[in-house]
Amino acid sequence: MHVFVVGLLLLVAAVLVFVVLAARSRRRKGAESAPQRRNRLIGLASAAAAAVLGVVLLGGSSVYAQDTGDASVIVSWTGDILGQEITPGLHVKAPWSEVKTFSVRNQQVVFAGSRAETDFTGGSATGPDITVQDSDGVTSNIDIAVRYSIRPDQVTTIYKQFRDETNFVSQFVTQDIRSTVRDAPNGFSTLDLITKRAELNTAIQKSLEQRWQGTGVTVDSVSLQQITPPASVTAAYAAAQNAQIKVSTEKNLLQAAQVSAQQQVVQAQAKAKANDTLNKSLTSNVLKQNYIDTLSKLAASGNVVVVPEGFGGIVNVK
Structure with missing residues (x-):
């Protein structure tokens, strides 16, 4: 619009100069002096x-280029919407109309750390971490990154509400993200908030998708980066974890001792059973046969062992 005004003013000024010079030339009936001629030529x-x-300038204000990943709304000088354009390339418009461009690329909003305020760059934004309260009433700080995108066919609707991209991000996107992140932990206890990050991440994403349904804004991803509870809660949780580890260790040792004792009982039972079986198998015939086998082995080694009937000693005869 400004380019159009400047170009129009230049054309009007040029026409006026031509008219004035032509009028002066008609008034002069004689030959022009050298200074007059020089001034007229200048x-x-x-x-x-x-x-x-x-x-x-007028021609330039009638043409505009649109990048890939952008969508534009064409607005007249009175503020009326003349149409929208979602295809990249060169396009023609009325020289007195303006082009309001919105990015339909994947944009990111990050809330993390202790920044003093939220900064806006196009469709993206960065701001301080979000303070939340769980169902136990404990306050924590959450760092989170949300990626979103605008549906190209909804750019006109978004323009009607917010007029430009900065207003859209500051008044809609960031406010909704903060509100959703604050509400989601209300359904989690302090312990769940610490231990069930994946469930909290899913709850935030689903809630944000429902909140933006029908607005022309799509949630591409939600990344819960860090949850920072109070130091007292962190210390208590660490102590509980150490106690749990100790209990688990002692339980494992007890189970190992029980297993070892059971193994010893089983081994003793097996040995007793084997001895009992052996004792039952040693009949008089078996003992006599073992006696004969032993004498045979001694005789095979070159010795003769004579054991008289009823004699308790051993006599070696060579």
């Missing part, structure tokens, strides 16, 4: 340059 040259520049 005026004509200046008017011609202004006219060319005005035409260029």
Whole structure:
């Protein structure tokens, strides 16, 4: 719009200069002096340059280029919406209309750390971490990153509400993200908030998707980066974890001792059973046969062992 105004003013100025110079030329009936001729030529040259520049500016204000990943709304000088454009390339418009561009690429909003305020860059934003309260009434700080995108066919609707991209991000996107992140932990206890990050991440994403349904804004991803509870809660949780580890260790040792004792009982039972079986198998015939086998082995080694009937000693005879 500003380019159009400047170009129009230059054209008007050039026309006025031409008219004035032509009027002066008609009033002079005699020959022009050298200074008069020089001044007239300078005026004509200046008017011609202004006219060319005005035409260029007017022509430039009638054409605009749109990048891939952008969508535009065409607005008249009175503020009326003339249409929208979602395809990249060069496009023609009325020179007095304006182009309001919105990015439909994947944008990111990050809330993390202790920044003093939220900064906006196009469709993206960064701000301080979000303070939340769980169902136990304990306050924690959450760092989170949300990626979103705008549906190209909904750019006009978004423009009607917010007029430009910065207002859209500051008044809608960031406010909704903060509100959703604050509400989600209300359904989690302090312990669950610490130990069930995946469930909390899913709850935030589903809630944000429902909140933005029908608005032309799509939730691409939610990344819960860090949960920082009070130091007292962290210390208590660490102590509980250490106690749990100790209990688990002692339980494992007890189970190992029980297993070892059971193994010893089983081994003793097996040995007793084996001895009992052996004792039952040692009949008089078996013992006599073992006696004979032993004498045979001694005789095979070159010795003769004579054991008289009823004699308790051993006599070696060579």
